[in-house]
Amino acid sequence: MYCVLAQNKNGAICFLLSLNMDIQYVYTKKRNQLGRPTNFSDRPAEILAEIIPNLNLLQEFIYRDPVEIGVQNSIQLSEHEVNTIRYNTESKGINHTEGGWPKDVNIQEQDQINRFRKKIEKDEFYLNSLYRLIHDLEIDIKQNNAIDIHQIYFQNKIDDYDEPFNIKTINLYTYNSNINQMANHISWQPDGQRKIAVSYCNFDFNPIIINTIDSLVWDIENPNKPELILKPNSSLSTVEFNQKDTYQILAGCLNGQVCIFDLRKGNTPVEQSLIEYSHRETVRNALWLQSKTGTEFFSAAADGKIYWWDTKKMNQPVDKLVLDLEKKERSQYASAITKLEYDSSIPTKFMVGTEAGRIVLCTRKAKIDAERINVIYPGHSGPIYSIQRHPFFHKTFLSIGDWTLRIWSEEIRDDYIFSTKPSKYYLTDAQWCPGRPGVFISSTTEGSIHVWDLLFKQDQPALTVKLSEEAIACLSFQEQGRYIACGTKNGNVTLMELSDSLCILDRNEKQLVATMFDRETRRTHLLETRSRFKHDKQIRTITLRSEEELNEEISQSTEQFWSIINKEKKKLQDYLKQFEQELNLKEN
Incomplete structure (x- = not known):
């Protein structure tokens, strides 16, 4: 991309912008609208400020890894609301009476109703219509008895644990x-x-x-x-x-x-x-x-x-x-x-x-x-x-x-x-x-x-x-x-x-x-029964011992106890004698 500034014969400034030599566009403006003219001249580069790198600041630098950025690429959709015309409702009562009877039959009289029913039941067209309706109704009832749409038929499909626990x-x-x-x-x-x-x-x-x-x-x-x-x-x-x-x-x-x-x-x-x-x-x-x-x-x-x-x-x-x-x-x-x-x-x-x-x-x-x-x-x-x-x-x-x-x-x-x-x-x-x-x-x-x-x-x-x-x-x-x-x-x-x-x-x-x-x-x-039996057996074994054996064991344990006590007493006496001899030597 490059740009060119030029002035035409009428004093207008032209700005030419070219992108990759394929797209060009010219901006035209009068010279008096640009203000005071600018004189450009070439001069060598000058150093205005010089910042020497500080290596101590490098230790405080923290690398940001990883770097994450969110990008939204969803489609923007518009929304439009429309208020429809309000519909006014009104509640009214209705008087329902049994209909379908001929005019010459008074529904208040039970005798006239029975005579009309007997007449209709003998009509061949009525019987054929009733037979067709009963046949269709029987098929529907059998289907309802055979299939329950509210029942879960495959709830036992986890016999082999095919479905993972979740x-x-x-x-x-x-x-x-x-x-x-x-x-x-x-x-x-x-x-x-x-x-x-x-x-x-x-x-x-x-x-x-x-x-x-x-x-x-x-x-x-x-x-x-x-x-x-x-x-x-x-x-x-x-x-x-x-x-x-x-x-x-x-x-x-x-x-x-x-x-x-x-x-x-x-x-x-x-x-x-x-x-x-x-x-x-x-x-x-x-x-x-x-x-x-x-x-x-x-x-x-x-x-x-x-x-x-x-x-x-x-x-x-x-x-x-x-x-x-x-x-x-x-x-x-x-x-x-x-x-x-x-x-x-x-x-x-x-x-x-x-x-x-x-x-x-x-x-x-x-x-x-x-x-x-x-x-x-x-x-x-x-x-x-x-x-x-x-x-x-x-x-x-x-x-x-x-x-x-x-x-x-x-x-x-x-x-x-x-x-x-x-x-x-x-x-x-x-x-x-x-x-x-x-x-x-x-x-x-x-x-x-x-x-x-x-x-x-x-x-x-x-x-x-x-x-x-x-x-x-x-x-x-x-x-x-x-x-x-x-x-x-x-x-x-x-x-x-x-x-x-x-x-x-x-x-x-x-x-x-x-x-x-x-x-x-x-x-x-x-x-539990086995452990209790062992415990009871040990107790029974102890109780079945003779008194002589128990007395003998008691006497043996007593002798061992006093022998240990006597040995300890003798050690103590020997230690005291040695201690007294050392004191006498120090005094002399």
Whole structure:
């Protein structure tokens, strides 16, 4: 490209621009419009300033690698809006009367109607038309009976696990004021499963944080804004929807109180227990009980007490149980409770997880606290964070307490029937899948969830998903088992959808899982019986010894003991003599 300046005869300045000698364009302008003329002259180059390179600045230079730049290459589209003419509608009533009758037939007279019907039924044209209609109708009915368009015919296509296990994220629920506040419990609304209630509470001791943390109710279709912000007097540690009145939410507080929220009456508690009759520690769990009225529930806290309540009378609890495992009948010996488990199919039984790692099976039939504690399972080496009965086999339950997940049977009291390998990270929660009996999901402090399929793999998870950089605090399955909500330590709630291979029941799976649990139960029972037999045999062997043998062993052990004592005395005496001799030599 080059340019040329020239002046023509009329005094106009011409500017010639040429691009690659192919495109030329001439700009013409009068000389008097250019101002004062400029005289150009040649002169040698002059150095006005010289900047010497500074090698020290090179060390502060940071190379930008890689260099990324965004480029938008999408098509720009225009938009045009048009308002159509408004159509005015009007509602009117109509009087419907039975029609199709001839004018000479009065429909108010039943005799005339019967005579006309008999006349029509004898007409040959009527009979032929009726025969054709019945034939077509019969074909349609047979088709409807043969094929159900609403039935899923290929739901058992995962017999050979052709479809890979998969979990995809649907929504992420975040609220600005609850950032870095742990979402520690999630509950699904029973009616329609379209809402979730999330409690936010920090169990970590921090004397600086004294403000109450709000809890939230989300519509799963709207992750941008919570549907309702619950304003409790103290931060909520647990929430639970009522199965009969789906607008009621049961909540346990950080200060030990329990309260009831009603979504129809605002975001503040409509009922709340008196603090002098409430727990003395944080409420770890509060669950609704199976009752005709749907107003009964019970709660447990770290003070080792379980209270039964009725929403009609929240002044004080209806009943109380002190979890004294040593049965010393003193409240100071009560074990701190971390988890409650209740299944409505077994209304008289419930399970308790303690801070010492033991699992306790209790009943409500007895009147004395000592009789209410039935079975104590050894549990884990850390606090129990999750207990859940199997939704298909109620005598089987799982527990989370340390680096392992264990599956127990009520028939085996001293040992578990299945356990995962110790994980590198601490486990925080676990849930059975409501759709498939052999699938359960566990979460870790690493921020991952592990999907286990007992029919596919038993030594390692079938699928591991990295969900967050923070620890996952809680899990909650939807009733159908298609969706699962996960709450993290930084306050985020993630909704995920499981693939069909993880939530659709196979036709033989229930029987296979039941056979597996029965086999493991029998195996553990045999091992337990064998170890008990060995222990009893050793005791019997000791008791069958004669008194002479026992006396002889006692005398031998006594002689050995005194011989050792005498040797030590002699060593001490020799040392003292040597010490005295050295002192005498120094004095002389």
